[in-house]
Amino acid sequence: MNPLIPHITPVTAPPHSESHVGNRIGWLRAAVLGANDGIISTACLLLGVAASGASATQMLTAGIAALAAGAMSMAVGEYVSVSSQADAERAELDxxxxxxxxxxxxxHRELAAIYVSRGLEPALAEQVATQLMAKDALDAHAREELGLNAITAARPTQAALASALAFSSGSALPLLIAITSPAGATIPVLAVVSLLSLVLLGALAARAGNAPMLRAAVRVGSLGALAMVITSGIGWLVGVSV
Known part of the structure; x- marks a missing residue:
């Protein structure tokens, strides 16, 4: 080592770590949709019932019915929807x-052409296609040609359970608020707490999906407020007319 040249300790880059959400897109979507729908639909229902002048017993009955019916509806709807997607994926694979x-x-030529279109030299594309098809031809074509892989594969049961549980959790919150809020303050307390819950849910969902939190929170909060105002108005009109 030349003594005139100072010794420089090589700097090694830390391991590159990235956090992607592809492996949780399916259940994240179902969970967020279920909880969001549970809060909005049950809160709107209870606000409409409260605005009509219903008693606490009537509100409790309506809220429990909404929770049960909504959870079943979400589960069945999600299962049917994702099952249709899974059927389409299986048909494409067959x-x-x-x-x-x-x-x-x-x-083989089709797979090689895909790699050429993505920037590989024709000779290298031929070699890659040959090796991948020799290992698992169907997997290579499913991934590169059809865009299917194990991470994004449709899972009907998982989506249905996530939707039902998420809806029940979201629906239970406004129901609990309506039961425990002070007499005469049910409507404002229910509206405020439900809106805050929606905003928090939107922000958390955006964070879990690496998306802008403020935009998501404002979007779900403003739309939730609009839904509650409309439903309360309809309930009040029904209560007045009946």
Whole structure:
């Protein structure tokens, strides 16, 4: 080592770590949708019932019915929706499996062309396509041609359970508020706490999905407030007319 040149300790870069949300998009979407719908629908229902002049017993009955019906509706709807997606994915995979068995050379050229379109040299694209198809041809075509992979695969049961549980959790909050709020203050307390809960939920969902928190919080809060105002007005009109 030359003594005139100071020794410089090499700096090694820390391990690169990234946090992606692809592996939780499905259940995150179902959970956020369920909780958001649980808070909004039950809070709006209770506000409408309260504005009509209903008794505490009537509000409790309506709230419990809304919780049960909403949870079942969310679960069934989510299961049917995601099951349809899963059926479509299986049909695409079956078709691709048959095409690979019937025309392997054409499918090989198709896969190589995909890599060329993404920037690889034709010779390298041919080599990559050959190696990937030799390992698992269907997996390679499912991922590159169809955009399907294990992370984003449709899971109906998981989505249904997440929706039902999330809706029940969200719905339980305004129901509990309506039961425990002081007499004569049910409407303002229910509206304020429900709106704050919606704003918090929107912010947390955005944070979990690496999205802007303020935008999501303002969006869900403003739309929730609009829904509550409209429902309360309808309940008041019904109460006055009846």
């Amino acid at each position: 078709l691709e499996r048959r095409e690979i068995a019937a025309r392997p050379e054409a499918e």
